[in-house]
Every structure is written in C-alpha cells, then in structure tokens.
Amino acid sequence: MNGAFDWVLLREVEQFLYHEARLQDDHEYAAWEALWTADGVYWIPANDDDIDPDHQMSIVYDNRSRIALRIKQLCTGKRLAQTPRSRLRRVMSNIVILEHGEAEIKVTANALIFESNRREDLVWATRTEYLLRREPAGFRMARKKVMLVNNDKPLPSLSFLI
Amino acid sequence: MPISESKPCKTGSACADSKMTGLSTPHDFDSLVQADRVHGSLYTDETVFQRELEKIWYRSWVYVGHVSEVPKPHDFAMKSIGPQAVIMTRDQAGEVHLLLNRCPHRGNEVCVEARGSRASFTCPYHGWTFNNNGSLRGFSFPDGYAGVERRELGLGRVARMSIYRGFVFGSFAVAGLTLEESLGGACAAIDRLVETSPEGEIEITAGFLGHRTKANWKFVVENETDGYHPQFVHASIFSVAKSGIGDLYGDQSRAVARDLGHGHTENDLRPEFRRLNTPLGWFGTTAARLPDYTARMQGAYGADKARQIMIDGTPHIMIFPNLFIAEIQIFVIQPLAVDHTIQHVTALQFKGAPDLNRRLRQQTMGSVGPAGLLLADDSAMYERTQRGVHSRNPEWNYLGRGKHRERRDDAGYLIGDATDEVTSRGIWRHYRELMATP
Numbered sequence: 001m002n003g004a005f006d007w008v009l010l011r012e013v014e015q016f017l018y019h020e021a022r023l024q025d026d027h028e029y030a031a032w033e034a035l036w037t038a039d040g041v042y043w044i045p046a047n048d049d050d051i052d053p054d055h056q057m058s059i060v061y062d063n064r065s066r067i068a069l070r071i072k073q074l075c076t077g078k079r080l081a082q083t084p085r086s087r088l089r090r091v092m093s094n095i096v097i098l099e100h101g102e103a104e105i106k107v108t109a110n111a112l113i114f115e116s117n118r119r120e121d122l123v124w125a126t127r128t129e130y131l132l133r134r135e136p137a138g139f140r141m142a143r144k145k146v147m148l149v150n151n152d153k154p155l156p157s158l159s160f161l162i
Numbered sequence: 163m164p165i166s167e168s169k170p171c172k173t174g175s176a177c178a179d180s181k182m183t184g185l186s187t188p189h190d191f192d193s194l195v196q197a198d199r200v201h202g203s204l205y206t207d208e209t210v211f212q213r214e215l216e217k218i219w220y221r222s223w224v225y226v227g228h229v230s231e232v233p234k235p236h237d238f239a240m241k242s243i244g245p246q247a248v249i250m251t252r253d254q255a256g257e258v259h260l261l262l263n264r265c266p267h268r269g270n271e272v273c274v275e276a277r278g279s280r281a282s283f284t285c286p287y288h289g290w291t292f293n294n295n296g297s298l299r300g301f302s303f304p305d306g307y308a309g310v311e312r313r314e315l316g317l318g319r320v321a322r323m324s325i326y327r328g329f330v331f332g333s334f335a336v337a338g339l340t341l342e343e344s345l346g347g348a349c350a351a352i353d354r355l356v357e358t359s360p361e362g363e364i365e366i367t368a369g370f371l372g373h374r375t376k377a378n379w380k381f382v383v384e385n386e387t388d389g390y391h392p393q394f395v396h397a398s399i400f401s402v403a404k405s406g407i408g409d410l411y412g413d414q415s416r417a418v419a420r421d422l423g424h425g426h427t428e429n430d431l432r433p434e435f436r437r438l439n440t441p442l443g444w445f446g447t448t449a450a451r452l453p454d455y456t457a458r459m460q461g462a463y464g465a466d467k468a469r470q471i472m473i474d475g476t477p478h479i480m481i482f483p484n485l486f487i488a489e490i491q492i493f494v495i496q497p498l499a500v501d502h503t504i505q506h507v508t509a510l511q512f513k514g515a516p517d518l519n520r521r522l523r524q525q526t527m528g529s530v531g532p533a534g535l536l537l538a539d540d541s542a543m544y545e546r547t548q549r550g551v552h553s554r555n556p557e558w559n560y561l562g563r564g565k566h567r568e569r570r571d572d573a574g575y576l577i578g579d580a581t582d583e584v585t586s587r588g589i590w591r592h593y594r595e596l597m598a599t600p
Binding site: 047055056058066069073076077079152153154155 | 276367368369370371372373374375376395397398399401402403504506507508509520523524526527528531532533535537538539541542543545546
C-alpha cells in the first residue's frame with residue numbers, strides 16, 4: 001500500500017463481491033451471468049493452483065459461451081445434480097486489491113462456503129482471484145479463478161456456482 | 163406394506179430370501195444374482211464388499227495406468243488397485259514396475275507424492291531406501307541387520323503386470339489367465355482406439371480429475387454401458403447443447419449393446435456413425451475443421467482406411483472391473499468402501515494429433531469430473547440409487563430390459579438394442595462367477 005489508500009475503491013469492490021456471492025447462494029443464474037464480460041473466463045484448477053489450463057485438466061475452464069451453456073443447463077430445472085438445489089451460504093473475507101489500473105482491477109478474496117444437498121452437508125474453502133473490469137453498468141468479471149484448498153484430492157460433485 | 167412384513171417368495175423352487183438375512187450366513191451368489199434381477203444387498207453389504215476385494219479386485223486383471231504416465235526412466239506415478247495404493251515406476255533400464263506403498267519394515271508409506279521422478283524411495287520413518295524397481299538398496303545402521311537377506315526385504319509388488327498397447331494392468335493373483343485372454347473381445351476395442359492416432363498410440367498426459375461419489379462401485383460400472391439412461395439423466399444438457407449423443411441412445415438407434423464376456427461390455431455406436439457417414443461425425447466435428455489431423459491420418463493409413471477410422475470413431479467400452487473408455491476420455495474406477503467410489507477421469511490424447519487433442523481436453527473438461535455438465539448428474543443418480551436400495555421392498559433391481567430380443571452377433575457375442583440391459587446382465591454374470599469362486 002503506497003500513498004493514499006483508496007478506501008472507496010475497496011468498498012466498491014467488496015460490495016461487488018458480496019453481490020456476486022449472494023447471487024450464487026440464491027441461484028440467481030441470469031443475474032450472475034450478467035456479471036461477466038463478453039470475454040469472461042471461469043476457471044477452477046485441479047491438482048494444483050497454477051497448472052496450465054490449456055494442457056492440463058481443470059474442474060472448470062469455461063470460456064464465455066460455456067459459461068452461458070452451464071447457466072442454460074441450470075435454468076432447465078432438470079440439472080439433476082441441482083434438483084433439488086443445494087442450499088448455500090458463503091462468507092467472503094480477506095479481500096485485497098492486488099493491482100489496479102484505469103480499466104481493470106485484480107482482486108483476491110477467501111471464501112468459506114457451506115453447502116447442504118441431498119447427499120450431505122459440506123464446507124468448501126477457496127481463495128479466488130478476480131479480474132474486474134469497469135463497464136458502464138459497473139464492475140464485470142473478465143476472469144474468475146477459484147482455487148479450492150483441496151483441489152489435489154478427489155472431490156464430490158460441485159454443481160452449484162462457486 | 164409394512165416394512166417388517168416379509169416379501170412373498172416369487173422364485174418358486176428355492177426361496178432365496180431366507181439366505182439374505184444375517185451376515186453370518188455365507189452368501190449364495192447364485193441366488194443373489196439371477197438372470198434378470200440382482201439383490202439390493204450386493205450394493206450395501208459390507209461383507210460382500212470385502213469378498214469383492216478378495217475375489218475381484220485382488221485377483222482379476224485390474225487397470226492401473228498407462229505407460230505414457232511414466233515416459234522416462236525414474237518417472238513414477240501414484241496409482242491404485244481398489245483401496246491399495248500402487249506406485250507405477252519406470253526403472254533405469256526402462257522397465258515398468260507396480261510396487262506397493264508399504265515399507266517392509268514397519269509398514270510406513272514410502273511415497274506421498276502423486277507423481278515425479280526418483281531413482282529411489284527412502285522411507286522417512288527409519289531411513290530404509292528402495293530402488294525404483296522395488297529392491298532394497300540399504301538399511302540405516304546396517305550392523306543391526308547382520309545375516310539378514312536384503313533380497314527378501316524389497317517393496318511388495320503386484321504379483322503380475324502386463325501391458326497391452328500401453329495400457330498397464332496388474333493382478334495380485336500369481337497365476338491365472340493372461341491379460342490378453344482376460345481382455346478377450348476388449349482387445350479389438352483397444353486396437354481400434356489406438357488407430358485413432360496417426361502414430362498408433364494414445365497418451366495420458368492431461369492429469370486426472372478425481373470425482374468421489376457416495377455409492378457402490380457397481381452402480382458406476384453398470385451405468386457406463388447403460389444405453390437406457392442418457393435420454394433421461396442428461397436431458398438437461400441435451401436440450402440446450404448441440405449434441406448428437408441423445409439420438410445414439412434413442413429407441414430408433416441402430417447402435418448395439420454388447421456383452422463381450424469376462425464382464426466387459428460396450429455400446430457399439432458404429433452403426434449410427436456409419437449411417438451418418440461423416441468423418442469425425444462421432445466427435446461432433448468435421449474433417450474440414452481438423453485439417454492437420456485429417457492429413458496426418460491419411461498419410462498414416464491411406465485415404466480409405468483413414469476415412470473409415472474417422473467415421474467409426476472410438477469405442478465406448480467398460481473393461482471390467484475398472485477401465486471405462488468413453489470415446490474421448492478414460493475413467494478409472496476405484497472402490498474405497500461399500501458406499502464410496504472414486505472415478506479418476508482424463509482426456510484421451512492421441513499421439514501426433516495436437517489439434518484433435520486440444521478439442522478432446524476442452525470437451526472432457528466440460529462434460530466430466532465434479533462440475534461436469536454430464537457427470538455431476540450421473541453421480542447424483544449413483545448416490546440416489548445407493549440410498550434407494552436400502553429400502554427392502556422390492557429387494558431386487560430388475561435388469562430384464564430387452565431380454566426377449568437378446569441375440570448373438572456374427573462373432574458369437576450376446577447383443578441387444580441400444581437401450582437394452584444386455585450389458586448389465588453380462589457384467590453380473592461374470593460377477594457371479596468370480597464371487598462364487600471358493
């Protein structure tokens with residue numbers, strides 16, 4: 001942190017992340033999809049946090065059209081892994097602005113997510129990096145990389161939006 | 163009907179039901195596995211699971227890994243046979259070994275890494291060191307072992323190891339069928355798979371997704387060649403994505419469900435792809451979109467054969483008990499407990515086909531693993547069936563679909579229509595034989 005710290009920007013970023021978190025918890029699929037830029041990439045690496053997603057398997061590595069497909073599938077109401085839907089609440093914290101320029105802001109945050117589904121109740125723990133871009137309607141996600149603490153182990157189905 | 167009320171015996175002669183209560187009674191697998199139904203306890207009974215480990219997982223040929231996962235001398239990869247960890251190594255001379263992760267001294271794990279390169283493994287507990295061919299290199303403070311024969315204190319190994327077209331299998335049985343004998347009709351499917359590479363080889367290089375499910379492993383195995391479920395379980399994705407998969411498993415499909423014997427089963431989709439008659443139609447694309455791959459295939463096999471390979475596509479085969487080749491990816495099924503199974507899945511990569519491989523990785527990541535647009539829904543079904551079979555009425559799962567139209571193909575294999583349960587019946591026939599073995 002050098003010079004005057006931009007508290008307003010941090011508050012703006014926090015409010016955006018809390019908003020995004022709430023849309024995910026509440027299965028507000030269309031509103032969540034609208035938070036993406038046209039070139040958005042949604043990435044959940046497997047086996048490590050820093051694999052090469054173009055050559056190694058990731059749990060999710062969606063370009064914008066696959067994000068749209070994922071949302072369309074959820075919106076059918078017949079995505080069996082989300083029928084009935086998971087009940088979700090997540091706590092976001094440790095929000096830090098890593099870099100910011102005129103147009104783009106790189107942010108990191110931790111989350112603890114409680115999921116209750118037909119199989120069991122479980123906790124997911126993540127650190128997430130966001131690349132946020134200022135667009136006329138507000139921040140939009142150009143990139144979201146979700147690093148699961150246990151991404152090196154076999155995981156149960158992850159069918160909600162994390 | 164009250165839960166306590168016993169179910170009327172329908173089998174006529176010998177009522178099997180009395181044999182199914184009480185864990186002290188030996189299981190009668192001829193009663194538990196019948197021609198068109200199987201007993202629910204086979205998915206829930208802990209003693210059945212323990213017997214499966216002894217009679218199936220620690221006796222049959224089980225798929226362990228692929229040679230391309232340990233490409234260079236000293237490479238190793240952590241694999242498994244059932245709940246047991248297996249270290250697949252390649253030694254200095256290039257030989258592949260299947261070693262057990264247990265120090266012969268006090269039982270400590272000698273390796274805790276998923277993969278890497280090591281000439282030796284040192285047990286961190288007391289410092290015993292093993293070569294990557296399993297032999298004991300040395301003890302710490304050796305004067306405490308005067309007169310001890312080192313050759314008898316190497317790492318344990320899987321009794322037999324055999325490689326077919328790069329696929330490495332292990333068997334804990336010191337004697338028995340050879341791998342080729344055990345694979346039987348599955349050999350042809352693997353031959354066909356590797357021909358999809360212009361160099362005749364597949365590679366497993368993209369890393370695995372581990373997907374755990376709270377269900378018995380046999381629900382997973384049965385589902386892999388169940389052509390009846392896709393239209394229902396995957397309706398959500400078929401309704402929004404441009405996918406030809408749904409039609410392959412419709413009631414008008416000419417695809418064939420086949421029991422290859424030894425528990426191996428397949429959905430042979432070639433009749434549909436041949437009707438389509440479009441190279442790479444099986445993969446939802448065209449030769450024009452993969453010109454580099456197409457040219458290399460033509461160069462390798464000649465135009466006619468390349469065209470046929472590219473029309474027929476890759477197999478959809480469940481090699482009992484744990485290798486599912488699913489056109490574009492492989493699943494390795496690992497049972498951990500009676501109600502706990504892991505599927506390790508990765509994209510198939512064909513040597514000499516970078517443009518095809520890129521697309522294979524993209525399609526695999528989208529469809530399978532914990533967040534897969536297909537597999538998360540399959541997993542939901544596994545878990546619900548696992549809970550469902552705890553209900554005691556009916557006690558049986560009914561697998562009679564298409565029994566009236568079961569027939570033999572030219573090679574003598576039992577076949578049925580695309581959505582018929584000839585595959586499940588074949589899996590269970592083999593299972594019964596293995597489990598009834600003294």
